[in-house]
Amino acid sequence: MKTQESKKVVIKSRQTVVPIEPTPRPRTHYLSNLDLLYSDIIINNVYYFPPFSNVNDSGELIQGLKDSLAKVLVHYPVLAGRVRTGEDGRRYIDCSDEGILLVEATADARFDEWKDLINFPMEPYLNLGDSVITDFSTAPLLRIQVTLFGCGGVAIGYGFAHIVIDGWSATEFMKAWSEVHRELPISINPTFATELLKARSPPSVKQPVNDYLFFPKIPSDASSPAEAPSTATAPATKLAITTFYFSADEVNALVQEVENGPWAYDRPTSFEALEALCWKAMTEVRDLPDDVITTYSYPINVRGRWDPALPSGYFGNGPHLSCLGVKAGDIKHNHLSYVAKLIRDDIKASGLEYLRSVIDLLEIEMNQGKAVDFNSAFYAGTDVQGTNFATFPIYEVDFGSGKPLHFSFYLHPLFGNGLAHVLPTPHGGRSRYVPMSMSEEHMKKLLENKLFTNFLAGARHAKLVSFG
Template structure:
């Protein structure tokens, strides 16, 4: 099936707002940590596809009613950004609400999934960013798109300044629990603006953090390249073969191969290869279930050898054994000027994100799990990013196991075709993914 105008596939957009069912009080604020501010130019975007059985009898009235309860628990995600006298951003918890979007699509859910046009997923989730007017910019936007013949796509747009992808997914899964009549626990509001100390004697600047030109109140980095998104699935058999080939853990083995594939394409294009990469993983010592935070462990690896000529096993070993944790350095760098400067982490170097432990298929509608879930990031720098997610068969144990993976590449335009060819040579890209 061929469509001349993709934009016409999703239409009839209706906008409204939804927020907490009870007020959070007067003069309530939410302070942003150093890591929150390091991530403020990044956005997490998720799309869930649910069958017609999952949404049968599910009305907008009921959806919003359950969201009132949900946002009682996460009330500050419905606030708006302000700046203190020093220029440091914070959230004014004024209950302005999340943006709620309703739309329609002229395709069936199966027709859309069969298109395999990954870039088109953005039609199902808002691409709005914070600014240029902070007081009118919601950090959370929700979109429900109705397919022809039943089924919906549910889009979830999340400002990374609120918390990392693990927090975002825990948050949206909590809504699913509330829809299933689980009772929420309301957090205690904060009404005091904290004083953040300006650190002295800061160590060398972290390689994983890049300061960008000031963006003011329009929170999106200006890239030298347009970025393209491409996703592919990895089967359990491919996972086994990769482990046997590289003789390392799956994540590091996969990243080693992709690192080398990207190096080949960039070496051919401009004579350089990415020597330094960033690794972002969940910090299990900091992350607490039910709490929103940017609690990632952010590390860098610098290769002294040729990435092109290296044995993938050597690269995997570098990623596993030689990574330098820069999280504390990032926090110190952000606080040099009280959190006023603008930075990026994703794409400052080629960045590998391990999201395998997210409960990606944890959001349920009326006891039904989604048919397919995809997450990506907006605001990635020119060096690109690679996200490793649970695959669509990982629906029984929070995405942990050997069922398969979904890999999303966010790279400068013009690189994807060459990298597809390299991935195919390495057995990571099946013919069906190229159709």
């Protein structure tokens, strides 16, 4: 009998899926300054669905998914295109209808072999696993892997080029695909209007911006890897990646701790409370010297803060990555409410004029031929990066077998030492998954940290998975 560790995922086929009908050409999709921040990064996620009782066999299921994918790409021609570089050195999308990659795979396993899908050891094999684009001239901007399990369950893993869209747009695409698959109208049609985030003419930086670093650009063409240091070098430290489950009661207790603390403020969010807990606990177990700066970086969505607000279905990258640097001693020796308030105050400070200054500064530096990186140490073991997925319509994606049993954000080691994202769970309400990445040594200490475990009474987490 095979052990869980020996179970395999086998690739059965690879095919290119193009829009079912030609889309208008020639068509160029402009990339905003926020798009261009993400260079060559690929983001991988996995949906786990219950069996599809409305299909006769796997062949019918795969063909149906392929057909609906071809139909929805007519509405999303950008995803079927390729990245090019203009004469001015700026990248753009040629909506060339070259298509996306669809992979069919099988797994000799069942979902019910594991008590909880956050412990699923086969997850790294449920998408193509690459984390960077090495050749923009040929790389599809979306790659999808459909894996069929012995129990009838289906995993749909997808990886998208971050230079084109963010997690919100990707989730809206998956929802639209599922609606087309069920022969329903698309509830939120995409809006291709990245020109709304163009810099002012002339650019005008009216507020100081410290969230980005600028470097001389390495001579390159469209097929080269990213120039930014943060994605150019893999981490040397052995990393451990695990996902923690916080029940709604545990999250409520954490929020109440912030509300009752000495730096209390009005209505702390679950994101602020959870990220404050992660930042403080991670800083404690790292035992950073008090005078060392630890930076918490997180995306602030421009969509609703712009004036006027970006239209519904805005397709592209909406987040500005805020980088909040504080002395480690201030994080370690103050109450949790102090850390949460730092995050709240930083969010409030990122108003419209600040965001316009961000985009204008990027315009100035990019026009001078500079490469851009985030002002956060992704591999140094001092900083924390978090993203709030809690409000994403993740569990509204339904291909006909019901809502997902589970959704995961795949943390590739290349993304850094110090990740702590916040995701919704299928249980709904305030329950949250928090996938985290740290050095193996510090992750083990985190499991013994009194502050962290005090708000994780259930102690439900995935077993440690180490890389490096």
